[in-house]
Amino acid sequence: MSSLVAAEMEDLEAFRGRARAFIRGNLRPIGSTVMTVRSRVSDEEELAAVARDREVQRMLFDARLAGVCVPREYDGLGLTPAHQRALNEEIAGFEFPSRIQVPTFAPCAAVLLEFGTEEQKRRHIPAMLRGEEIWMQFLSEPSGGSDVAGALTSATRDGDGWLLNGSKVWTTGAWWSDWALCLARTDWDVAKHAGLTVFILPIHQPSIDVHRIEMLNGNREFCQEFLNDVRVPDDDRVGDVNDGWTVGTRWMFHERMSYNSPLVTFPADAIHGVAGGASTLELARAAGRADDARVRDLIGEAQTLEIVWRELQRRVGEGIATGTMSSQSSAVARVFHCLATMRQTTIAFDVAGGAGGAWSNDDDGPLARAGTDFLMRQVSCIGGGTTEMARNVVSERVLGMPRERTLDKDVAFRDVPRSPTAKR
Amino acid sequence: MLLQPTSDQELLRETTARFLDETVPPAELRRLRDDPVGFADAWWKRGAELGWTSLLVSEENGGGSISDRGLVDLSLLTYEFGRRAAPGPLVPASIVAAALSGTGGNAHAPVLARLLSGDAIATWCLAEPRPNDRLGAIALEIRSDGGDVLLSGVKRPVEAAASASHLLVTGRTGDGLTQVLVPADAPGVTIAPMESVDLTRRFHRVTFESVRVPASALVGEPGRADMQVERQLQQALVLLAAESVGAMQSGFDMTLAWAFDRFSFGRPLASYQAIKHRFADLKAWLEASHAIADAAVAAVDAGSEEAAELASIAKAYVGDQGAELLQDCVQLHGGIGVTFEHDLHFFLRRLTVDRALYGTPAEHRQRLTALLERRAEAA
Numbered sequence: 089m090s091s092l093v094a095a096e097m098e099d100l101e102a103f104r105g106r107a108r109a110f111i112r113g114n115l116r117p118i119g120s121t122v123m124t125v126r127s128r129v130s131d132e133e134e135l136a137a138v139a140r141d142r143e144v145q146r147m148l149f150d151a152r153l154a155g156v157c158v159p160r161e162y163d164g165l166g167l168t169p170a171h172q173r174a175l176n177e178e179i180a181g182f183e184f185p186s187r188i189q190v191p192t193f194a195p196c197a198a199v200l201l202e203f204g205t206e207e208q209k210r211r212h213i214p215a216m217l218r219g220e221e222i223w224m225q226f227l228s229e230p231s232g233g234s235d236v237a238g239a240l241t242s243a244t245r246d247g248d249g250w251l252l253n254g255s256k257v258w259t260t261g262a263w264w265s266d267w268a269l270c271l272a273r274t275d276w277d278v279a280k281h282a283g284l285t286v287f288i289l290p291i292h293q294p295s296i297d298v299h300r301i302e303m304l305n306g307n308r309e310f311c312q313e314f315l316n317d318v319r320v321p322d323d324d325r326v327g328d329v330n331d332g333w334t335v336g337t338r339w340m341f342h343e344r345m346s347y348n349s350p351l352v353t354f355p356a357d358a359i360h361g362v363a364g365g366a367s368t369l370e371l372a373r374a375a376g377r378a379d380d381a382r383v384r385d386l387i388g389e390a391q392t393l394e395i396v397w398r399e400l401q402r403r404v405g406e407g408i409a410t411g412t413m414s415s416q417s418s419a420v421a422r423v424f425h426c427l428a429t430m431r432q433t434t435i436a437f438d439v440a441g442g443a444g445g446a447w448s449n450d451d452d453g454p455l456a457r458a459g460t461d462f463l464m465r466q467v468s469c470i471g472g473g474t475t476e477m478a479r480n481v482v483s484e485r486v487l488g489m490p491r492e493r494t495l496d497k498d499v500a501f502r503d504v505p506r507s508p509t510a511k512r
Numbered sequence: 513m514l515l516q517p518t519s520d521q522e523l524l525r526e527t528t529a530r531f532l533d534e535t536v537p538p539a540e541l542r543r544l545r546d547d548p549v550g551f552a553d554a555w556w557k558r559g560a561e562l563g564w565t566s567l568l569v570s571e572e573n574g575g576g577s578i579s580d581r582g583l584v585d586l587s588l589l590t591y592e593f594g595r596r597a598a599p600g601p602l603v604p605a606s607i608v609a610a611a612l613s614g615t616g617g618n619a620h621a622p623v624l625a626r627l628l629s630g631d632a633i634a635t636w637c638l639a640e641p642r643p644n645d646r647l648g649a650i651a652l653e654i655r656s657d658g659g660d661v662l663l664s665g666v667k668r669p670v671e672a673a674a675s676a677s678h679l680l681v682t683g684r685t686g687d688g689l690t691q692v693l694v695p696a697d698a699p700g701v702t703i704a705p706m707e708s709v710d711l712t713r714r715f716h717r718v719t720f721e722s723v724r725v726p727a728s729a730l731v732g733e734p735g736r737a738d739m740q741v742e743r744q745l746q747q748a749l750v751l752l753a754a755e756s757v758g759a760m761q762s763g764f765d766m767t768l769a770w771a772f773d774r775f776s777f778g779r780p781l782a783s784y785q786a787i788k789h790r791f792a793d794l795k796a797w798l799e800a801s802h803a804i805a806d807a808a809v810a811a812v813d814a815g816s817e818e819a820a821e822l823a824s825i826a827k828a829y830v831g832d833q834g835a836e837l838l839q840d841c842v843q844l845h846g847g848i849g850v851t852f853e854h855d856l857h858f859f860l861r862r863l864t865v866d867r868a869l870y871g872t873p874a875e876h877r878q879r880l881t882a883l884l885e886r887r888a889e890a891a
């Protein structure tokens with residue numbers, strides 16, 4: 089690093105002090121942050137929460153606390169991951185714009201920063217930082233999400249632009265989001281990975297139908313989008329035509345970084361909540377079982393997993409940042425997280441006792457959600473790529489084991505075997 | 513293991529690693545199986561010269577750490593011991609030296625000097641037989657009698673008691689705990705060997721029958737040692753966690769290499785998805801164990817608020833998940849995995865013993881719950 093840049097860089101402790109003063113003076117304290125798949129709230133409540141997130145994002149931007157690791161030419165601060173970590177520590181216990189972090193900054197902004205044209209970056213990155221653009225990833229399709237490169241959504245040339253047709257699915261919050269990063273097939277006569285291209289597009293336009301899907305807990309944030317002759321100018325192409333997998337590979341990488349990405353603001357004390365945020369001890373007390381030796385063992389186990397997860401993230405973050413661990417190591421954390429969350433959710437359900445199956449909203453306090461949370465147990469093992477896909481990455485890319493044999497190499501994509509019941 | 517040790521720490525670690533490779537290779541471990549002590553005095557003395565015994569001892573008492581974080585430095589060594597399932601009472605000897613350096617005053621300076629030079633060994637007598645074998649239960653009685661101190665009770669398992677010149681005994685005086693440094697040959701002390709799965713670590717049952725020592729043998733004040741004992745416990749927990757992670761790492765590395773080397777149905781084991789996915793889980797547990805062991809060592813070293821909690825978490829997690837990992841390594845080896853001829857069992861043995869010492873994983877989960885309750889009450 090040149091001494092000029094070094095001299096200009098805001099000192100870490102000065103930054104931390106500035107962040108602390110702003111956060112304490114302007115943001116609402118909320119106790120500890122618990123990330124759950126938001127349960128059923130009314131659309132009005134959800135939209136109000138989105139509006140507040142945009143507002144808070146804007147406040148952070150105006151206070152020069154947004155885009156810590158985003159280069160200055162795109163209105164970021166051009167600082168280091170250590171500065172982002174300091175911000176994450178300082179914002180612990182306060183509201184933060186949770187809906188504008190993942191997937192807007194990671195992977196979407198990360199992909200644009202890496203592959204976007206200068207014009208794309210100047211147009212969208214500052215808008216994201218100001219809370220004006222919330223982004224979605226249009227990746228998964230009804231035909232499959234794990235085999236990301238098997239996308240069937242097609243993009244065909246149309247004059248100086250493109251026409252997109254197909255369907256994307258499982259986007260959380262698309263109905264109130266603004267833009268999407270979209271993977272589409274531009275050539276069916278070459279091998280799977282060789283015929284893909286990445287585009288960006290506004291979600292709300294007449295040729296896109298956004299449908300909402302109800303999840304097992306009643307949440308209706310899940311969406312499916314139907315693309316019918318969506319016109320995309322060539323300027324909104326990211327990366328080269330048919331080189332979408334070069335982009336896609338990095339896209340997947342940034343997706344796995346998720347809340348660990350230096351582009352994402354995320355309270356350091358956040359827990360990926362099970363049981364709607366109640367601690368296992370609180371659940372046990374509510375269930376009148378806190379003196380049961382077996383329950384006490386479970387409380388200890390849940391806490392063990394929570395803290396080990398925290399420390400593993402720290403280690404993997406440091407390992408990747410310093411190059412002492414493979415850049416694919418976030419999949420190691422991903423595998424751990426899937427297994428740990430499953431176990432913690434089961435523990436919460438178990439501790440709740442009979443109230444896990446039938447409860448009263450009036451009498452059962454935090455126990456009232458244990459059954460629904462249990463229904464949703466696998467969500468965190470599917471969203472963001474499944475446990476099995478993460479295991480493939482760990483074994484093949486981290487441990488160097490042989491790749492799985494597939495039947496979609498060296499053959500035109502249109503000839504790849506597909507489910508006999510799938511629609512084309 | 514630390515991702516970014518300093519170059520001095522790296523040198524410390526590397527020097528011990530090389531020494532262990534040269535002096536206690538697998539063949540030597542097999543030979544030591546039948547040795548009543550499990551290591552040679554001269555070998556331990558050479559280890560002391562490499563700094564093994566001095567890292568937790570202050571400089572004015574003749575010790576010195578590498579990085580000012582002595583426990584972190586020492587954990588690098590216990591990790592290397594775990595990597596090789598090496599012999600020697602590194603953990604209890606270090607803890608006694610630390611206790612004498614910290615609270616012992618000058619009275620114990622001559623003993624401490626001999627521990628530091630490796631001319632003598634001391635060990636810690638904490639755990640007791642049933643029904644007082646639960647974590648935290650201490651019944652051995654220590655009372656003052658004239659100018660003397662009288663000890664009555666039984667301790668087990670005590671590591672390397674038969675090799676020790678001195679025993680740091682933790683006992684009860686009324687409502688509080690007391691610690692006394694007892695010469696192993698004091699009248700009334702009986703040391704009987706126990707069995708263990710570890711090839712080179714020896715454990716004993718030590719009986720104190722009205723053992724009388726002068727008050728100068730006290731380490732700290734009578735009835736006031738609770739905090740010091742808690743600190744020693746935390747040190748033991750995190751040092752053994754680091755050692756266990758070393759054992760896990762070696763078992764994992766060995767099994768990974770085997771998966772590439774071993775063929776069935778014309779393919780290496782490493783090419784089967786069922787096996788690959790198992791390795792992905794093992795890798796996640798392994799890295800998680802590294803992470804929590806390092807965090808716990810750092811917290812105990814710094815005496816942070818979270819120290820007790822992290823030490824118990826490290827014990828609970830590494831103890832349970834480490835055992836699962838190594839048992840899975842055995843499974844992935846097939847028949848050769850359950851033979852004495854293969855080296856894998858060295859690591860399973862070491863982890864099995866470490867898992868059982870200083871409280872089981874289940875006891876530490878219970879302790880953790882009690883800590884959480886205390887924290888909730890305070891809030």
Ligand SMILES: Cc1cc2nc3c(=O)[nH]c(=O)nc-3n(C[C@H](O)[C@H](O)[C@H](O)COP(=O)(O)OP(=O)(O)OC[C@H]3O[C@@H](n4cnc5c(N)ncnc54)[C@H](O)[C@@H]3O)c2cc1C
Pocket residue numbers: 125191224225226227228229230231232233234235257258259260467470471472473474475476477492
């Ligand atoms: C809460 C949530 C939010 C989501 N948000 C988004 C989003 O914003 N944008 C988006 O594009 N998608 C999103 N998804 C979709 C998610 O990425 C996919 O559901 C996921 O990748 C799996 O794809 P699939 O559902 O089609 O299952 P499939 O790919 O059909 O997989 C079915 C099962 O088979 C297993 N499997 C598949 N292939 C293999 C293999 N080669 N080896 C071993 N096992 C295999 C899988 O692990 C899984 O268990 C979200 C999902 C959830 C639950």
